[in-house]
Amino acid sequence: MNIAQMKLVLREILAKTDLTPCVVGHRGVGKTAGIIQVCREDNWRYASLRLGQMEVGDLVGIPYREGAVMHWSRPSWWPADDAPPTVVHCDELNRAQQEDTLQAIFQFVEPPVEGEPRALHTHRLAPRHKVVVTINPPDGSYQVATLDRALIDRMVMLYVESDHACWSRYAGERGLDDGVRRFLSANTNLLASQGAPMDLQVEPTERAWEMISVLRRNCRFPGDLEMEVYSGIVGREAAIMFMRWLADERHRPLTAADILDNWPRVADTAAAQRDDIQAATMTDLAAFLQAAPVLAPEQEEHLVAYIACLPRDLRFGFVKTLLKIPAVAQAISQDKYDAVVFDAIRAISEEARR
Numbered sequence: 001m002n003i004a005q006m007k008l009v010l011r012e013i014l015a016k017t018d019l020t021p022c023v024v025g026h027r028g029v030g031k032t033a034g035i036i037q038v039c040r041e042d043n044w045r046y047a048s049l050r051l052g053q054m055e056v057g058d059l060v061g062i063p064y065r066e067g068a069v070m071h072w073s074r075p076s077w078w079p080a081d082d083a084p085p086t087v088v089h090c091d092e093l094n095r096a097q098q099e100d101t102l103q104a105i106f107q108f109v110e111p112p113v114e115g116e117p118r119a120l121h122t123h124r125l126a127p128r129h130k131v132v133v134t135i136n137p138p139d140g141s142y143q144v145a146t147l148d149r150a151l152i153d154r155m156v157m158l159y160v161e162s163d164h165a166c167w168s169r170y171a172g173e174r175g176l177d178d179g180v181r182r183f184l185s186a187n188t189n190l191l192a193s194q195g196a197p198m199d200l201q202v203e204p205t206e207r208a209w210e211m212i213s214v215l216r217r218n219c220r221f222p223g224d225l226e227m228e229v230y231s232g233i234v235g236r237e238a239a240i241m242f243m244r245w246l247a248d249e250r251h252r253p254l255t256a257a258d259i260l261d262n263w264p265r266v267a268d269t270a271a272a273q274r275d276d277i278q279a280a281t282m283t284d285l286a287a288f289l290q291a292a293p294v295l296a297p298e299q300e301e302h303l304v305a306y307i308a309c310l311p312r313d314l315r316f317g318f319v320k321t322l323l324k325i326p327a328v329a330q331a332i333s334q335d336k337y338d339a340v341v342f343d344a345i346r347a348i349s350e351e352a353r354r
Contacts, residue, residue: 001228002163003030003170007038009158009229012219014087014130015042018118019211020109022093022133022152024232025160030170031134034160035089044130045086047077052095056104060121072122081126088125090133094144102148109133110154111211153205156215157232164188204234212242253280256288260295263302271309278310282318286325293327300331307332308340 001009006023013021023031032048039046049059061072079086090109096102108120109131118125125131133155138144164184171181184190202208211233215221221229230239254273258266259281273281285303289295295303307315319341323329332341 001158001160001225002166003034003160004163004166005225005228006031006158006160007034009221009225010035010038010132011042012221013156013215014038014044014132016218017214018127018130019111019214020131020133020155021158022109022135022155022232023158023160024135024137026162027136029160029162030167031160032089032091035087035132035134039087043085045079045084046089047079047086048089048091049077050091051101051105052092054096054101056100059101059104059108061123074123078120078123079126079129083126083129085128086130088129088131090131092135093133094135094138094147102151106148106151109151149201149203152202153207156211156229157202159228159232162191164191167191202232202235204238208234251277253277253284255281256285259285259306260288260299260302263305267305267309270306275311275314278314282314282321286318286321289322289325289328293325295328295331303328304332304337304340 010021010023013019023035025031036046038044058075061075061078063070063072065071074080077088079088090105093102093105093109096105104121108118108125110118112118112125112127117127118129118131135147136144138146168181168185171184212230215229215233227239227243230242233239234242254266254270259270263270270278270281285306307318310318319332322332
């Protein structure tokens with residue numbers, strides 16, 4: 001993705017989740033500038049940690065005693081609980097010069113456990129503050145440390161590359177020299193070199209799929225970016241398989257089992273189905289109920305909820321079919337379901353009297 005796309009994704013993740021995005025890109029491509037722009041445009045305070053220059057004491061604070069108890073002072077960069085919403089930028093994460101510095105920051109970049117604040121040693125970060133990481137790719141071009149697979153598994157990897165069109169818009173907004181802009185429009189190869197592929201060997205894990213679940217529940221990405229975001233969590237192969245499955249699923253009619261047993265999960269999908277796909281779902285439900293007309297109380301409620309989401313004409317036709325199944329007719333004709341099925345039953349009765 002380019003810097004403009006990275007900023008869009010970053011906004012969604014920071015504003016709507018507690019996940020930790022890690023922006024991966026070659027030097028000079030605009031990683032840090034893009035993060036600062038997001039902070040400036042969205043009213044986040046920006047705090048930078050240049051981890052290549054820090055030791056463990058810079059992160060956890062200096063120890064002091066109160067009686068018999070040891071405490072650690074809050075580092076100067078740590079945002080106070082009542083400070084304005086702040087993005088803490090862990091810059092050059094894989095340039096940390098000492099192994100213990102990298103181990104110390106591990107806890108901080110890890111997304112917080114549900115219901116618990118993000119932490120670093122004894123310090124707790126208020127939920128209003130967020131964390132973002134940037135690194136150069138470990139492709140042999142940089143003096144960087146190899147990141148632990150467990151650490152990579154705790155971040156959403158966003159791979160950023162040079163893009164002349166994106167840079168040209170930025171240069172115009174900043175009023176950069178016209179000669180430079182025209183020269184680079186004819187020599188786009190002289191922007192930041194892409195180097196080797198930025199593959200950090202991201203692989204699917206249970207934690208990774210949970211992060212994708214969080215993103216799907218809370219964030220909205222353009223279709224062309226969704227694949228890139230998921231690839232940075234479970235790897236490209238798994239992301240492709242998942243996106244293909246989702247595409248197939250969108251056009252696959254819901255089944256009777258989906259409606260009766262998993263209604264809360266499929267309710268939105270059911271309401272959004274095209275009429276031809278809806279007809280296939282209704283046909284499957286009718287066939288299933290003719291074979292097994294006795295419904296558990298929860299299944300009964302799910303069936304009525306499905307009827308309620310149907311357009312008026314489809315609802316009448318479906319209720320007419322269900323009334324031909326005695327056990328089902330008795331179930332949906334209860335007074336408590338009048339708000340959903342009464343109009344349909346009345347219209348069917350009037351039709352029969354004609």
